[in-house]
Amino acid sequence: xxxxxxxxxxxxxxxxxxxxxxxxxxxxxxxxxxxxxxxxxxxxxxxxxxxxxxxxxxxxxxxxxxxxxxxxxxxxxxxxxxxxxxxxxxxxxxxxxxxxxxxxxxxxxxxxxxxxxxxxxxxxxxxxxxxxxxxxxxxxxxxxxxxxxxxxxxxxxxxxxxxxxxxxxxxxxxxxxxxxxxxxxxxxxxxxxxxxxxxxxxxxxxxxxxxxxxxxxxxxxxxxxxxxxxxxxxxxxxxxxxxxxxxxxxxxxxxxxxxxxxxxxxxxxxx
Amino acid sequence: xxxxxxxxxxxxxxxxxxxxxxxxxxxxxxxxxxxxxxxxxxxxxxxxxxxxxxxxxxxxxxxxxxxxxxxxxxxxxxxxxxxxxxxxxxxxxxxxxxxxxxxxxxxxxxxxxxxxxxxxxxxxxxxxxxxxxxxxxxxxxxxxxxxxxxxxxxxxxxxxxxxxxxxxxxxxxxxxxxxxxxxxxxxxxxxxxxxxxxxxxxxxxxxxxxxxxxxxxxxxxxxxxxxxxxxxxxxxxxxxxxxxxxxxxxxxxxxxxxxxxxxxxxxxxxxxxxxxxxxxxxxxxxxxxxxxxxxxxxxxxxxxxxxxxxxxxxxxxxxxxxxxxxxxxxxxxxxxxxxxxxxxxxxxxxxxxxxxxxxxxxxxxxxxxxxxxxxxxxxxxxxxxxxxxxxxxxxxxxxxxxxxxxxxxxxxxxxxxxxxxxxxxxxxxxxxxxxxxxxxxxxxxxxxxxxxxxxxxxxxxxxxxxxxxxxxxxxxxxxxxxxxxxxxxxxxxxxxxxxxxxxxxxxxxxxxxxxxxxxxxxxxxxxxxxxxxxxxxxxxxxxxxxxxxxxxxxxxxxxxxxxxxxxxxxxxxxxxxxxxxxxxxxxxxxxxxxxxxxxxxxxxxxxxxxxxxxxxxxxxxxxxxxxxxxxxxxxxx
Ligand code: HEM
Ligand SMILES: [Cu+2]
Ligand SMILES: [Cu+2]
Numbered sequence: 056x057x058x059x060x061x062x063x064x065x066x067x068x069x070x071x072x073x074x075x076x077x078x079x080x081x082x083x084x085x086x087x088x089x090x091x092x093x094x095x096x097x098x099x100x101x102x103x104x105x106x107x108x109x110x111x112x113x114x115x116x117x118x119x120x121x122x123x124x125x126x127x128x129x130x131x132x133x134x135x136x137x138x139x140x141x142x143x144x145x146x147x148x149x150x151x152x153x154x155x156x157x158x159x160x161x162x163x164x165x166x167x168x169x170x171x172x173x174x175x176x177x178x179x180x181x182x183x184x185x186x187x188x189x190x191x192x193x194x195x196x197x198x199x200x201x202x203x204x205x206x207x208x209x210x211x212x213x214x215x216x217x218x219x220x221x222x223x224x225x226x227x228x229x230x231x232x233x234x235x236x237x238x239x240x241x242x243x244x245x246x247x248x249x250x251x252x253x254x255x256x257x258x259x260x261x262x263x264x265x266x267x268x269x270x271x272x273x274x275x276x277x278x279x280x281x282x283x284x285x286x287x288x289x290x291x292x293x294x295x296x297x298x299x300x301x302x303x304x305x306x307x308x309x310x311x312x313x314x315x316x317x318x319x320x321x322x323x324x325x326x
Numbered sequence: 327x328x329x330x331x332x333x334x335x336x337x338x339x340x341x342x343x344x345x346x347x348x349x350x351x352x353x354x355x356x357x358x359x360x361x362x363x364x365x366x367x368x369x370x371x372x373x374x375x376x377x378x379x380x381x382x383x384x385x386x387x388x389x390x391x392x393x394x395x396x397x398x399x400x401x402x403x404x405x406x407x408x409x410x411x412x413x414x415x416x417x418x419x420x421x422x423x424x425x426x427x428x429x430x431x432x433x434x435x436x437x438x439x440x441x442x443x444x445x446x447x448x449x450x451x452x453x454x455x456x457x458x459x460x461x462x463x464x465x466x467x468x469x470x471x472x473x474x475x476x477x478x479x480x481x482x483x484x485x486x487x488x489x490x491x492x493x494x495x496x497x498x499x500x501x502x503x504x505x506x507x508x509x510x511x512x513x514x515x516x517x518x519x520x521x522x523x524x525x526x527x528x529x530x531x532x533x534x535x536x537x538x539x540x541x542x543x544x545x546x547x548x549x550x551x552x553x554x555x556x557x558x559x560x561x562x563x564x565x566x567x568x569x570x571x572x573x574x575x576x577x578x579x580x581x582x583x584x585x586x587x588x589x590x591x592x593x594x595x596x597x598x599x600x601x602x603x604x605x606x607x608x609x610x611x612x613x614x615x616x617x618x619x620x621x622x623x624x625x626x627x628x629x630x631x632x633x634x635x636x637x638x639x640x641x642x643x644x645x646x647x648x649x650x651x652x653x654x655x656x657x658x659x660x661x662x663x664x665x666x667x668x669x670x671x672x673x674x675x676x677x678x679x680x681x682x683x684x685x686x687x688x689x690x691x692x693x694x695x696x697x698x699x700x701x702x703x704x705x706x707x708x709x710x711x712x713x714x715x716x717x718x719x720x721x722x723x724x725x726x727x728x729x730x731x732x733x734x735x736x737x738x739x740x741x742x743x744x745x746x747x748x749x750x751x752x753x754x755x756x757x758x759x760x761x762x763x764x765x766x767x768x769x770x771x772x773x774x775x776x777x778x779x780x781x782x783x784x785x786x787x788x789x790x791x792x793x794x795x796x797x798x799x800x801x802x803x804x805x806x807x808x809x810x811x812x813x814x815x816x817x818x819x820x821x822x823x824x825x826x827x828x829x830x831x832x833x834x835x836x837x838x839x840x841x842x843x844x845x846x847x848x849x850x851x852x853x854x855x856x857x858x859x860x861x862x863x864x865x866x867x868x869x870x871x872x873x874x875x876x877x878x879x880x881x882x883x884x885x886x887x888x889x890x891x892x893x894x895x896x897x898x899x900x901x902x903x904x905x906x907x908x909x910x911x912x913x914x915x916x917x918x919x920x921x922x923x924x925x926x927x928x929x930x931x932x933x934x935x936x937x938x939x940x941x942x943x944x945x946x947x948x949x950x951x952x953x954x955x956x957x958x959x960x961x962x963x
Contacts, residue, residue: 084847085780096776103774107767112765114733116758121740126747127677132902135678135743137933145682148734149727156723156770164716164775170776172702184465218711223642232780234707238643239548240636243709256858260707260783260851262542264549264706265469268854269727297365 187266334392346386436493504587589925601666664802681738752826760796786846814895834875
């Protein structure tokens with residue numbers, strides 16, 4: 056039995072993996088970064104790309120080597136070596152992947168914690184989703200209302216309270232790297248700190264019916280002063296009926312409680 | 327004629343179908359009239375006069391077709407013939423269109439039927455790719471488009487990938503374990519006949535007012551609870567497909583547990599058998615959940631219940647928990663049988679025992695156990711309890727470990743082997759290793775919450791599922807069909823055409839699905855009929871590649887059909903494989919074995935002179951072959 060050229064194979068994996076990582080890291084896969092969450096997420100992606108490149112390289116090199124080295128000659132009817140396994144090797148390729156994935160999971164957890172930290176002076180904005188449009192309420196500024204266009208100040212944390220009126224929608228601004236479903240009857244929120252002025256698209260990412268493809272809104276990130284100026288120009292307020300459907304269940308529940316003098320059923324609204 | 331009508335078969339089946347439909351229809355209309363309502367109700371979530379017949383007609387057909395004759399006779403206390411083999415085996419092509427109880431006939435019925443649905447699902451996909459080739463609207467409007475991707479996925483998942491594996495295993499598994507048939511042949515036949523019924527219901531939804539179901543294969547409430555009539559067709563179709571899968575899984579479990587040939591202990595079972603044991607454990611545990619989820623939607627729609635109606639205190643997100651509690655295991659239901667196929671093929675064509683056989687079997691069981699604990703990774707952005715996310719991320723990423731064990735062990739099997747690549751089956755098996763690795767890697771990336779938050783519901787997910795389902799499952803299905811084609815038909819297929827199919831499929835798969843990762847990461851959402859113009863070029867490339875990929879499948883179909891009829895005779899064991907199905911004639915005799923084989927060693931004893939897996943009946947009483955022990959050579963390290 057020939058000895059395996061372990062050293063050569065390791066070298067091949069290193070070369071293959073390095074070249075692949077270097078090429079893949081040239082691209083800005085997730086697109087422009089426009090929130091404080093984008094940096095750590097993109098770094099996490101880069102780390103994952105490097106690790107994945109080496110794993111892919113191991114598989115390719117092993118398969119390629121086996122095919123070059125042990126391809127049967129035509130007409131060769133003999134068998135390979137009766138090797139049934141190797142306990143040490145099997146333990147290695149169980150334990151090392153465990154360590155890698157747990158490492159990546161730990162790192163992901165840290166990033167997750169980081170991007171979901173809330174600020175005490177965060178700005179609250181309501182995002183109402185309905186088939187097939189986004190509208191926004193600004194409760195901290197007289198409950199002003201804007202349709203299809205969202206304005207936020209730069210460099211200040213914003214917490215969007217998502218309210219779905221009919222079916223599930225999903226709030227996604229690719230440059231912010233955040234996404235969260237708006238679920239009827241449930242309060243969900245998006246935490247984000249935009250850190251780059253500009254105009255972006257808010258995309259509905261959850262299939263919501265016929266107009267799903269076109270359910271988008273414009274997002275304008277601008278300086279605090281411009282933001283205030285824009286708000287001042289807005290004249291409409293969040294209409295009553297939007298608030299009503301959103302809070303319909305709560306209202307009904309309250310009425311029932313008043314009538315029966317006690318709480319029937321638990322609140323399904325709160326998460 | 328009168329006799330033909332009394333005999334089980336197509337005549338009686340057709341009459342049963344009509345009577346069943348009439349019964350359901352009259353029941354609804356009668357009850358409605360009695361209660362003083364209009365005869366018909368045509369709200370889009372209603373239509374009881376259509377829905378109830380949709381349930382009763384298939385049963386009428388099955389009664390007529392003879393699916394229940396034996397059971398009813400038995401239940402009524404009439405004399406039954408336990409050894410009645412009239413519905414067993416096939417001597418002419420018409421026998422494939424009967425309620426046949428032979429596992430080999432059923433296996434063939436499954437494979438042919440599911441390939442037909444593969445074709446339909448493929449055509450639906452190409453329609454979508456034609457629409458997506460350029461930004462803007464090409465050939466279909468948005469509402470049709472939603473119907474296309476929904477039916478495409480449902481046909482591919484419920485009518486192709488899941489059942490084709492059941493079909494292949496139906497054919498080879500009893501042979502592999504030395505059993506004369508499956509444990510419950512009549513249940514087996516019933517399982518098969520539920521499939522075309524499910525297919526007709528799914529595709530029939532195109533005729534419903536409002537068009538086919540269009541809330542995605544995931545059918546999230548409340549989009550699905552308020553959708554037009556087609557959605558109810560989906561709810562009902564899933565029940566038939568699900569019942570078929572569950573019955574088959576029970577059948578496999580009992581067959582594997584009780585019908586192994588003497589000497590076939592657990593550690594001598596081929597890995598294909600292990601794989602189907604694991605798959606069946608997933609099916610019986612998880613499939614009831616999808617049935618339940620669809621029943622709840624059905625009840626919300628038809629009976630005005632409020633499981634998912636938030637205005638009446640329903641809980642919208644619970645649908646997703648129930649759905650994914652099935653549908654994550656389902657992705658492994660669609661992969662584990664393929665793992666089994668790959669182990670058989672690689673070992674046979676590399677002329678070497680599977681590396682780390684026991685760990686390979688344990689990895690399958692590990693995947694089964696973990697599969698039940700990861701469902702919520704499909705819900706990281708769904709607004710579910712935030713505390714559930716990290717635990718689910720950890721279990722999700724841990725699934726990569728047993729999956730990795732499988733990949734590394736296949737590679738280990740190749741080392742020091744004698745690798746033969748003349749067979750298309752082996753080419754697909756080798757390509758599977760690489761392509762599936764890409765899908766596994768993107769899976770791990772999706773399991774990492776911060777990454778998933780960005781790429782969930784984008785084309786990146788579409789790329790992932792197609793790398794694991796096309797590059798994974800479908801490659802293993804092709805490998806399996808090529809590998810067992812000589813066994814099933816007794817003839818060889820054309821390797822030259824096979825190679826054209828292989829290279830076309832490999833290149834087509836990568837060209838179609840790799841760019842989807844890129845546009846998804848860059849911001850293109852999934853399930854859209856149109857997109858920002860900057861993705862136009864990539865989408866054009868994807869569409870062109872998809873059409874090439876589709877066209878190459880015609881080579882496969884041509885090869886299979888022509889070779890089945892005219893291919894050269896294959897002989898019992900063209901691949902010189904060890905497992906039992908190759909030790910009988912091709913195709914095997916009606917009852918598989920004259921005498922049940924005796925298993926004396928592991929299934930992959932290549933390279934050990936004189937080692938045997940099984941001693942076949944015909945070899946005479948005198949043939950005293952000692953029990954073989956696996957040799958103990960190990961890799962030098
Ligand atoms: C290493 C193993 C795998 C991991 C860690 C993994 C992980 C994931 C995750 C986290 C998602 C959810 C993405 C999202 O919607 O945001 C997903 C989606 C999916 N995966 Fe996997 N996966 C793996 C292997 C597989 C396999 C083997 C299959 C099937 C053969 C599969 C089929 C699917 C499908 C069909 C979806 C999409 C479902 C949908 O939303 O329509 N995956 N996977
Ligand atoms: Cu949407
Ligand atoms: Cu999953």
